[in-house]
Amino acid sequence: MEVNYKNVPSVQEMAKKKLVTIPSQYVRDDQDCSVASSTNEVPVIDMQRLINSTDHDDSMNIELQKLHFAAQEWGFFQLINHGVSCSVVERMKHEIQEFFNLPLEEKNKYEQSPGDTDGFGQLFVVSDEQKLDWADLFYLKTAPPHMRMPVFSKLSVSLRETIEEYSKQTKELTMKVLKMLGKALGIKEEEVKSLFEEGMQTMRMNYYPPCPQPELVMGLCPHSDAFALTILLQVNETEGLQVRKDGIWIPIVPLPNAFIVNIGDAFEIFSNGIYRSIEHRSVVNSEKERISVATFHGPRLDGELGPANSLVTAHGQPTFKKIGVDEFYTRFFNRELVGKTYVDTMRITH
Numbered sequence: 001m002e003v004n005y006k007n008v009p010s011v012q013e014m015a016k017k018k019l020v021t022i023p024s025q026y027v028r029d030d031q032d033c034s035v036a037s038s039t040n041e042v043p044v045i046d047m048q049r050l051i052n053s054t055d056h057d058d059s060m061n062i063e064l065q066k067l068h069f070a071a072q073e074w075g076f077f078q079l080i081n082h083g084v085s086c087s088v089v090e091r092m093k094h095e096i097q098e099f100f101n102l103p104l105e106e107k108n109k110y111e112q113s114p115g116d117t118d119g120f121g122q123l124f125v126v127s128d129e130q131k132l133d134w135a136d137l138f139y140l141k142t143a144p145p146h147m148r149m150p151v152f153s154k155l156s157v158s159l160r161e162t163i164e165e166y167s168k169q170t171k172e173l174t175m176k177v178l179k180m181l182g183k184a185l186g187i188k189e190e191e192v193k194s195l196f197e198e199g200m201q202t203m204r205m206n207y208y209p210p211c212p213q214p215e216l217v218m219g220l221c222p223h224s225d226a227f228a229l230t231i232l233l234q235v236n237e238t239e240g241l242q243v244r245k246d247g248i249w250i251p252i253v254p255l256p257n258a259f260i261v262n263i264g265d266a267f268e269i270f271s272n273g274i275y276r277s278i279e280h281r282s283v284v285n286s287e288k289e290r291i292s293v294a295t296f297h298g299p300r301l302d303g304e305l306g307p308a309n310s311l312v313t314a315h316g317q318p319t320f321k322k323i324g325v326d327e328f329y330t331r332f333f334n335r336e337l338v339g340k341t342y343v344d345t346m347r348i349t350h
Contacts, residue, residue, distance in 0.1 A: 008121075008122050008132055010104055010107075010136050011026075011132075011133075011134055011135055011136050011207075011209055012100065012104075012136050012207055012209045013104050014209075015209035015210055015211065016209075018212075019212055020212055021212070021213070022134075022211065022212065022213050022216065022217060025131060025132050026131070026132050026133075026134055026216070026217050027131075027216045027217065028131055028216065028217055028218045028221070029216075030131065031218055031221065031222070032249075040245065040250055041250075041252075041253070042070070042074055042076045042077055042078055042243065042250075042252055042260075043066060043069065043070035043074060043077045043078070044077065044078045044079075044080060044255065044258070045063065045066055045067050045070060045077045045078070045079050045080070045261075046063060046080055046081050047079055047080070047081050047082045047083060047173070047176070047177075048081040048083070049062075049063040049081075050063045050064065050067065050176075050180050051176060051180075064180065064183065064184050065184075067180055067181065067184055068184040068185075071181055071184070071263055071275040072274060072275055072276075074243070074245065074278065075243075075262055075263045075275065075276050075277055075278030076243050076252070076260065076261070076262045076263075076278055076280070077260075077261055077262075078252075078254070078255050078258045078259070078260055078261070079173075079177070079231075079258060079259045079260075079261050080255060080257065080258045082173055082258070082259055083169075083172075083173060084166075084169045084170060084173055084259075085165075085169060086257065088162070088165050088166050088169055089166070089233065089257075091162045091165075091166075092162055092163070092166045092233065092235075092293065093233070093235045093236075095158060095159045095162045095163070096205050096235055096291060096293055097235060097236070097291060098159075099138065099159060099205070100136070100138075100205075100207045100291060107120045107138075108120065109154065110138065110151050110154060110155070112139075112151075113149070113150075113151075116149060117139050117141075117202075117333055118139055118140055118141055118149040118151050118152070119138070119139065119140075119149075119151045120136070120137075120138045121136075121137070121139075122136075122137065131218075131221070133217075133218055133219060133220050133221055134208060134209070134211050134217040134218065134219050134284050135206055135207060135208045135209075135219050135220060135282070135284075136206075136207045136209075137204055137205060137206050137207065138204075138205040138207075139202065139203070139204050139205070140152055140163065140202065140203050140205075141200065141201075141202050142163060142164075142167040142201045142202060142203055142295075143167055143168075143171055143199075143200070143201035144198060144200070147200060147301070163203070166295075167201060167203070167295070170201075170231050170295045170297075171201055171297065173231065173259075174196075174201075174229050174231060174295075174297040175193075175196065175197060175297075177229060177261065178192050178196050178228060178229060178267075178297075179192050179193075181263075181267070181271075181275065182308075185271055185274060185275075185308075185310075185311065186310060186311070187270075187271075187308045187310045187311060188310050191308050191309060191310055192308075194303075195270065195299045195300065195303050195305070196228060196297065196298075196299055196300070197300075198300040199228070199297055199298050199299050199300045199303075200227075200297075200298050200299075200300065200301055200329070201295065201296065201297050201298075202227075202295075202296045202298075203293060203294065203295050203296070204293070204294045204296070205291075205292075205293050206219075206220070206282070206290075206291065206292045206293070206294065207289065207290075207291055208220075208238075208240060208282060208284045208285075208289060208290040208291070209284070209289055210284070210285055210286060210287050210288060210289060211284045211285070211286060212286065213286075214283065214284045214285060214286045217284060218281060218282070218283070218284075219240055219281075219282035219283055219284040219290070220281055220282035221281060221338070222244065222279045222280070222281040222338075222339050223279065223280070223281070223338065223339060223340075224264065224265055224268075224277035224278060224279055224280070224339070224340045224342075224343060225262065225264035225265065225277060225294075225296060226264055226265045226266060226296075226298070226328070226329065226332040226342060226343075227264040227265070227266055227296035227297055227298035228263075228264050228266040228267040228270065228297055228298050228299060229261065229262070229263065229264060229267060229296075229297050230261065230262045230264055230294050230295065230296050230297075231259045231260075231261055231294070231295045231297075232259060232260040232261070232262070232292055232293070232294050232295075233259060233292060233293040233294075233295070234254040234260070234292055235291035235292055235293060236288075236289070236290065236291050237288075238285055238288045238289065238290035238291075239251060239252070239253060239254070239290070240282045240283050240284060240285065240290045240292075241254075241260065241280060241281075241282055241292075242280060242281055242282070242283060243262075243278055243279070243280045244278065244279040244280065244281075245278070249281070262277070262278060262280065263275045263276065263277050263278070264277050264296065264298070265277045265332075265340075265342060265343035265346075266298050266299055266305055266328070268320075268343060269305055269306065269307065269320040269343065269346055270299075270305065270306075270307065270308050271307070271308065271311065272307035272308065272311045272312065272318060272319055272320065273307075273319045273320065274311070277340065277343060279339055279340060298325070298329070299325045299328075300325065301325050301326050301329070302325070302326070303324075303325045304322055304323070304324055304325065305322065305323055305324075305325050305328050306318065306320060306321065306322030306323070307319065307320055317348075318348065319347060319348055320346045320347060320348060321346050321347075321348055323346065331345075
């Protein structure tokens with residue numbers, strides 16, 4: 001998966017200079033940067049109710065119906081009682097906060113290598129003219145282990161061990177959620193396992209510094225995620241994530257000890273469009289930093305991505321083309337991140 005990105009400066013370092021006016025490349029006059037308000041809130045799903053009930057138990061059926069509704073109507077939900085160890089989550093928060101607290105010269109020891117996504121830097125910067133996000137990031141391939149790049153072995157022992165344990169537990173959780181989503185759709189469990197069990201897992205650690213003109217910038221521009229499922233950990237208390245529903249931007253207020261989970265493009269394709277990946281964005285704060293960790297889980301690299309056979313045989317025509325997973329990822333990472341334009345290229349148009 002070869003990429004070709006432009007070098008951009010660290011926004012965290014820029015923010016330390018206490019600028020009054022931000023550079024023009026960060027001014028998003030192409031976006032409505034206003035913060036939306038709504039009484040709508042994303043659904044909340046209780047993982048323990050999903051997995052600890054039998055097929056004949058009403059609570060499971062109710063929770064599975066709630067999951068189906070959340071995936072179909074929102075593409076987003078908050079997951080409580082998720083089973084990932086509290087101590088691992090707290091260690092992860094601490095380690096990522098410490099990483100972004102390092103001096104720039106220390107973080108630069110982990111900078112991205114030419115042609116690769118992994119490391120400290122930026123993603124999706126493919127031209128010198130494009131608008132930039134008000135954020136720094138650290139990106140890693142975490143699973144399967146043979147996919148890890150040399151930057152992974154350079155991490156401090158405490159950071160590496162924490163990421164490994166967090167990666168393992170979130171992968172287990174992701175597979176449980178994907179199987180439940182498959183169950184709600186009537187997809188055979190074997191089909192879900194075959195495509196996703198050995199799938200690629202990556203992590204994107206985001207640092208959104210305070211901005212003197214937050215209404216002019218985007219922490220992360222509107223986009224949908226390419227992978228099957230995203231599990232988002234809010235590291236500190238500053239909010240910023242918004243989802244687009246019915247044409248308006250709705251802020252998500254993270255619940256304590258919950259993950260924010262969303263459907264990605266790969267699962268929209270796999271579900272033949274029944275569940276949709278939803279555009280979301282991050283806005284920034286004038287006074288406080290925001291830090292988050294997004295863990296993405298997608299299909300296995302040597303697989304073929306297309307609508308699940310169970311759905312096509314049951315409901316007729318596929319609405320998406322089939323594509324090799326490696327090619328699917330390569331195309332995604334070599335584009336600018338713009339809305340749902342990528343998954344739209346996979347649609348079958350008659």
